[in-house]
Amino acid sequence: MAAAPRAGGLADTVFDYAEEDPHRIALGRKGADGAWHDVTAGTFRDEVLALAKGLIADGVRFGDRVALMSRTRYEWTLFDLALWTVGAQSVPVYPTSSAEQVLWMLHDAEVTAVMVEHEDHAMTVGSVIDRLPRLKRLWQLDAGALAELVAAGARIDDEVVHRHRRAVTPDSVATVIYTSGTTGRPKGCVITHAGFMFEADTMVGRWHPVFRSRPGDEAATLLFLPLAHVFGRMVEVAALRGRVKLGHQPELSARALMPDLVSFRPTFFLAVPYIFEKVFDAARRKAETEGRAGPFDKAVEVAVKYAEAMEERAFGTGPGPSAGLRMQHQFFDKVVYRKIREAMGGRVRHAMSGGSGMERRLGLFFAGAGIAVFEGYGLTETTAAATANPPERTRYGTVGRPIPGTTVHIARDGEVWVHGAHVFSRYLGDPRATDEVLRDGWLATGDLGSLDADGYLTITGRKKEILVTSGGKSVAPGGLEERVRAHPLVAQCIVVGDDRPYIAALVTVDQEAVEHWLAMQGRPVLSPAQLVRDPGLETEVRRAVVAANTAVSQAESIRTFRILAHRFTEEHGLLTPSLKLKRKAIETAYAAEIDALYH
Template identity: 80%
Template sequence: MREFTSPPLASSAPAVGGLADVVFDHAQEDPLHIALGRKVDGQWTDVTSAEFCAEVLALAKGLLAQGVRFGDRVALMSRTRYEWTLFDFALWTIGAQVVPIYPTSSAEQVFWMLHDAQVSSCVVEHEDHAMTIGSVIDRLPALERLWQLDAGAVGELTAAGAHIEDETVHRHRRAVTPDSVATVIYTSGTTGRPKGCVITHANFMFQCDTIVRRWEPVFHTKPGDEPSTLLFLPLAHVFGRMVQVAAVRGKVRFGHQPDLSAAALLPDLAAFRPTFFLAVPYIFEKIFHAARRKAELGGRAGPFDKAADCAVKYAEAQEQKAFGLGPGPSAALRMQHGLFDKLVYAKLREAMGGRVRHAMSGGSGMDRKLGLFFAGAGVHIYEGYGLTESTAAATANPPERTRFGTVGQPLPGTTVHIAEDGEVWLHGAHVFQGYLGDPKATDAVLHDGWLATGDIGALDEDGFLTITGRKKEILVTSGGKSVSPTQLEERVRDHPLVAQCIVVGNDRPYIAALVTLDSDAVEHWLSMRGKATPAPEDLVRDPDLEMEVRRAVVAANTLVSQAESIRTFRILAHQFTEEHGLLTPSLKLKRKAIEQAYSAEVEALYTS
């Protein structure tokens, strides 16, 4: 199939006004509704619609009092926290454009984005961020104001705007239209300088309202309960931003968690008890591997593996039934599944707060078997696909039936087209307006309203999309063989000891790989074998460890022909990190940077 269109939702209201209007509407219609959870002194406290609206209004007054005007670009550099959402909606209330910046960005990256967007004001989280901006401020003549969250920015601005009338703010708010620019989000930049994606209020409205209406059953543990989610995705990324806006528009209570470590995230999941959450595949992989390690430490690795196998078979049987290809789980499988639900799956769900029954995944591809496992364990994951340029999701698996291993069908009102060379093209009201100040780059990806994504994919007979790679990432060996590295890398990463894998081989005689290790998994693996923890440089030469990684490579090679297979690999002593410029903030590999940083290791793959 070359093209598939999902019909728009019936009676979709035309977009009017701006994103901040809903904050004021909810405060008037249902002032006591619990809109957000906010962590104060280690405890979660409720924030009503009326309270949130009052804070947004007071902050908007302060921003006006300090000179922020309609159309100004204001940068936000912070981790995911309550104040980010507060500033987003306050800035949108007065018609300003928000420029999110990853809190881990380097001084040069910060300079480029602030300079390119001609940012006039900036909000940072703490002193380190202020110092980062301070190091380049002499080259930013347009930057006039800097506020620091940890230094009382909200209180300072609220006090500064106390004399401004409500009507002054509402006058600005009423001037915002759906076509007004809401945000300029800079791409992660796997190659070259990041480009500023111009996204309007209408782009977000279409995206978020479509998801809220179409996937509404996903937000609940059971019909009729109050939906809630814990937002731990970075708000500098379009995925996290979409979750935030959709939660506010859909009256979904949500809280913020900036720390993705298990030590911080798991207690907050237990305390906040979300009914669903949205994450990248990496989070689900960590949850699965942590659960298995815990089982192995308790001497229950065998039962856990049997439970995992049962979950996969159970979900697969349900999937086949949903598509009319089978009768569903057999009586024996249902009985076995019920037993494991009490012994294994319930504990896994309890670790996620106890109420989670649904989740959504995006940002990168999820292994089919992992999705089946979670579905069989009682947490159904709906995988989707999108880009910053499509205001996050463009496709997602529908609530009533999931085809695991795919990224679903187009959102209602969206069309997916597969070009002759296999590139995925998108059309819909969520497609961005273009790259800020870069018409050449815009013309390269926008064609009469169609977005050329740069991703390679295929549509099945039911319109479910599978992403198989990136056009720019296709490797061509010196023998002329074209190889998509993605599926090989993902299969190698399936092994619990592997953290990252990058496949190389462009203009080389064969395909090879660099592999990094998951430190938690390796520590567990060593302890289970009674081995001491050696220095990283010695660890990578452990013959037993090398054999484990070799098994992962052999498993990956079963997916491809011999000419496309990984012939050799090298285990690296340290992971690729964002701090060293080898990952984007959304954890994608910067291939050229990695190959350059490890040029000696790559060369050794072809000379040893």
């Protein structure tokens, strides 16, 4: 368990790192030439200090709240640490936020300055700036703001910055992170320097096989999660505090991500299940195109069996892989698994998954293929992970045990309650909402779950998402949706049926996977309108639904479904930036399609 910090704040990490090991490579920065350039701890410290001086010169004061609206990139982390250096509080804003969302967050947080990435963001802020009287400054990264600030700060003495930095205490507010707002208006979670330090140090200490460097093989991670999300932010802090080389990639899509994984060559990364699904599906399609679908599927079976046998040995319920299974595993490691690892840079040994549930079989496959994926669970209110699977005893299909220093309790109604030093302090300016979830230091998460005999947590649903049919049957939609999505042609699934006679579903398809599926049958590409009426596709989706239904009772099963022509997107307000479904928005947008399922 990490010790509670007694003094200082998060920015001290940068200055201590540079003092101890100035020539060590701390970050990788992608240049305009597309190549990665090393940044030493000493250089990063100098850049943070120079920017901090510029912020002071431009009027940022201790305790000010400053918004950061950008994709995941090097400058985000630079600004974050510079703000902490001068004792300011960063307020992340998702780069895809609408003008109304931006207005709400900047107004609610009483933001005095905002850093945006490019002109589109500047225009979004500009469209509501007349309603933000406290907002005094707008910096645009792609318009040279960084250089201007550094130049402005050249006349400021270093000691002025250090006086600000030394005034920061562990109890000082580090950041206000707004919840993703799947239901209702986003709330600002107030998180202290101590909370972030405890979370990051606990993860680095307990999961040392992940964060630790080996001789001649320095630990490195490529961060592609949004830095406006607490999960991505924890990676940023943990990498710097754990002396792990940190790179940034701005797009959360497999197509954009895979080339950077190959060039940056991380030893581990943190992702959402969607990324692991896409990596697996791409490998499966490639094998099928090359006429090797049979051997690939056999390799999958061997990987899953091997990982299951290793899991049983870890828990003392089995002897481990048999000699025959080990031989098969060695064979497929050379012809299949190694290629999957090479597609992710060739050095990846571990990964962490969060944000939503990962199918057990997928986790087992990656473990068997040589990449141990540790699934965890947390919220903005818990400063990222509250539970995670321990490296030596991973139980696939669960979100693991409470991290050291954390206690998890299941309330009578099945709600998961969490207690620990990383639990947030309050919702900004909303004592009523705070009192609803914080009770004597315990956080009522709103999630439903169960603990097994070994203390491993399984999340079964969300209280606000439970559907109650007109027959009185309560159904948690999440598990059903995950099982339907396990089919390679399915992109998304939303289960409906609240106050209806039975459960039904809306399904969207993965366009790339469908095009491959059609090509393998020698069929031409179909338009979205043709696809939704295609009998063959309907048969495939029905298989996915039938497979999902085997895990639930008849009353909880999906009776009918409809394939939609277009995916749910963040741009249309149907997904959160962390790719969670906005149920109410989807049900409103597709009210006619849902009604048709019941007539």
